[in-house]
Amino acid sequence: MTLLRVSHLAKSFGGVKAVDDVSFDLNAGQLLALIGPNGAGKSTCFNMLNGQLKPSSGSILFDGHEIAGKRPRDIWRLGVGRTFQIAATFNSMTVIENVQMALVSRDRQLFNLWKPASSIHADEAIALLEQVGMAAHAKRACGVLAYGDVKRVELAIALANKPKLLLMDEPTAGMAPKERNDLMALTKQLVVDHKLGVLFTEHSMDVVFAYADKLIVLARGKLIGEGDAETVRNDPRVREVYFGTGKSFTPRASLAADGVAP
Numbered sequence: 001m002t003l004l005r006v007s008h009l010a011k012s013f014g015g016v017k018a019v020d021d022v023s024f025d026l027n028a029g030q031l032l033a034l035i036g037p038n039g040a041g042k043s044t045c046f047n048m049l050n051g052q053l054k055p056s057s058g059s060i061l062f063d064g065h066e067i068a069g070k071r072p073r074d075i076w077r078l079g080v081g082r083t084f085q086i087a088a089t090f091n092s093m094t095v096i097e098n099v100q101m102a103l104v105s106r107d108r109q110l111f112n113l114w115k116p117a118s119s120i121h122a123d124e125a126i127a128l129l130e131q132v133g134m135a136a137h138a139k140r141a142c143g144v145l146a147y148g149d150v151k152r153v154e155l156a157i158a159l160a161n162k163p164k165l166l167l168m169d170e171p172t173a174g175m176a177p178k179e180r181n182d183l184m185a186l187t188k189q190l191v192v193d194h195k196l197g198v199l200f201t202e203h204s205m206d207v208v209f210a211y212a213d214k215l216i217v218l219a220r221g222k223l224i225g226e227g228d229a230e231t232v233r234n235d236p237r238v239r240e241v242y243f244g245t246g247k248s249f250t251p252r253a254s255l256a257a258d259g260v261a262p
């Protein structure tokens with residue numbers, strides 16, 4: 001089922017066409033990678049999808065709603081969640097409090113006089129933490145967690161709103177290879193379990209080729225390649241764009257063999 005249909009999307013900054021007539025589809029239950037060299041238009045495209053930027057033209061149809069130009073909060077309410085490059089959790093709060101706060105925000109509750117704050121949505125928060133393998137850490141402060149675990153908590157926070165589509169901006173930035181693979185394996189599991197659509201930007205080709213169901217490739221604002229890892233890897237236009245950028249198109253042998261880099 002098509003969850004997201006982007007048609008002829010464009011954004012110019014003065015004379016610069018940051019995104020130029022880009023069209024693609026994303027299905028429910030699909031992990032779609034948005035890649036391209038520096039300045040290709042990935043962030044601009046991503047920010048139009050989450051409402052931070054207004055497109056110059058084009059359409060973004062999400063789950064039957066036209067969301068191009070809508071405000072971030074309205075897009076979020078329709079079921080588009082996001083995670084950030086830098087994890088957006090509160091260090092001084094515990095893991096479960098961070099998730100409870102997301103649940104309170106979803107329900108637009110400010111406070112409830114008759115309930116102690118610690119019990120609000122506690123069961124639902126634990127259930128979300130179980131999904132991301134963090135229930136055992138519920139009472140720990142986010143500030144003391146390993147970075148990979150913080151990113152898991154961030155995923156639980158994003159899931160609190162029951163998104164149909166999750167936008168992940170360089171989810172594995174700053175992570176060691178093992179953490180990177182664990183996070184992407186978890187993301188893939190969530191995609192399958194919840195029939196979630198995920199669109200992620202990523203610089204690590206290892207991650208992209210190992211986990212994405214489909215890739216779209218931007219260069220100078222234009223979509224120049226689309227398809228599964230094999231198709232994109234062998235696309236002459238894509239190879240040309242990446243030639244000389246130092247990015248490898250062959251996953252490291254150890255990664256390909258067992259999904260875990262040395």
Ligand SMILES: Nc1ncnc2c1ncn2[C@@H]1O[C@H](COP(=O)(O)OP(=O)(O)OP(=O)(O)O)[C@@H](O)[C@H]1O
Binds near residue numbers: 018041043044
């Ligand atoms: N706010 C802005 N004002 C002017 N130009 C911009 C703005 N944002 C992006 N651009 C330009 O648009 C083009 C695409 O930038 P964008 O950040 O979307 O690329 P990117 O693929 O995300 O790059 P990177 O991988 O380096 O983050 C670049 O030429 C950039 O300089």
